[in-house]
Amino acid sequence: MRKFITSVLLMSFVACSAPALAREENPFITSKEIDLIKLLPPPPANDSPQTKAELGEILALQVARTPEMVARSQADATEDIWRFADVMGVKFKPDQLPLFTKFFLRVVASEGAVVDTYKEVWKRPRPYLYSDLVKPVVKLSHSGAYPSGHATAGTLMGIVLSNMVPEKRAEIMARAAEYANNRIVGGVHYRSDIETGRITGTVIAARLQTREDFKTGFDAAKKELRGVLELGPEPAENM
Template structure:
């Protein structure tokens, strides 16, 4: 009589294994593949006229931002693709899109793997680190400010998502721009950090879209998304 118990046990373990956590997602590329210090200019000096002018912009927003603007800036502090739900519609949710979700977890991980090493080299202080007058409404961060990681990942997500759903390209990219700008609204970044983040996100997205390994997972995620949205 054949014994199937070992095989059954293996299958049970596979079924019972927990899903890969977002924080454990592997990046598609790292700073070894894309060195932002070879692409972006260095940040302006702390005592430069540009930095002083930008501090003025942050402080102006601080006294003119509305409670609704603050609320959206706080919500947008989260780095995930589900912040695009307000333009994608009610069917756009993590529960019904597991492959799509896992794919974008890797996109988010890629941003950190490329941007964080560059931040560590440039070490531009955040606005609140240069002026006690700046009172961020989002969680404080003492990592380098140049370029903005949120602007980078927001741009990456916007480009990739709008390629999956070109019917909503204008709305998606407008949302990506708001997502990035909300780091200035929140008081945690300078406007030029955001511009550098947009450049970084565009460069990283272009590299990813040319890679066979990325394109294979992209097609699976795109298919699942469009099917779920009825497209």
């Protein structure tokens, strides 16, 4: 009986540990490989003219935003590659792209594994925590605002996706920019959070391209995607 109980406890421990181990192994890269303190300036001080100007932008958008803008910002609160579906077309669906889906889960996880550490270092208050005048329309977060994780993820996803489908690079990167900007529309980020998020996303994308595990996953996901979208061989100038 004692051996049976020991076995059950051991299996329970393994089962509970497996998801945690999977999460740790899931990102391609973490904050151990990218030091944002050396890359980015510190966020503007709360009482600085820059923060006040950025707050003014948020409040102006708050007055001007339409129901369509609100709906778009709410939909873009989700961090996943499928927010690019309006650019990629009707065949761009997870059930048709299993390798692509798995690959981009690791890409998006890399954003959090890098950025979350430094949000805790800088601890910039969200606009709605700084000013009662800000009325956010998206899900609230009490993590640090700087840099924007969504802007980082959107830029990172956009770069990787456009490298798979260079024929749509302009549209993809325009969508990535809108995705990032919708965090200001939603009232949860300042402009400087977005700008540094774009820098961070670009740096992560460049660093990932030096990793063999990323290259292997990228090639398989790209082949699957281009096949599903019936795009044929990649244009020669992009190969």
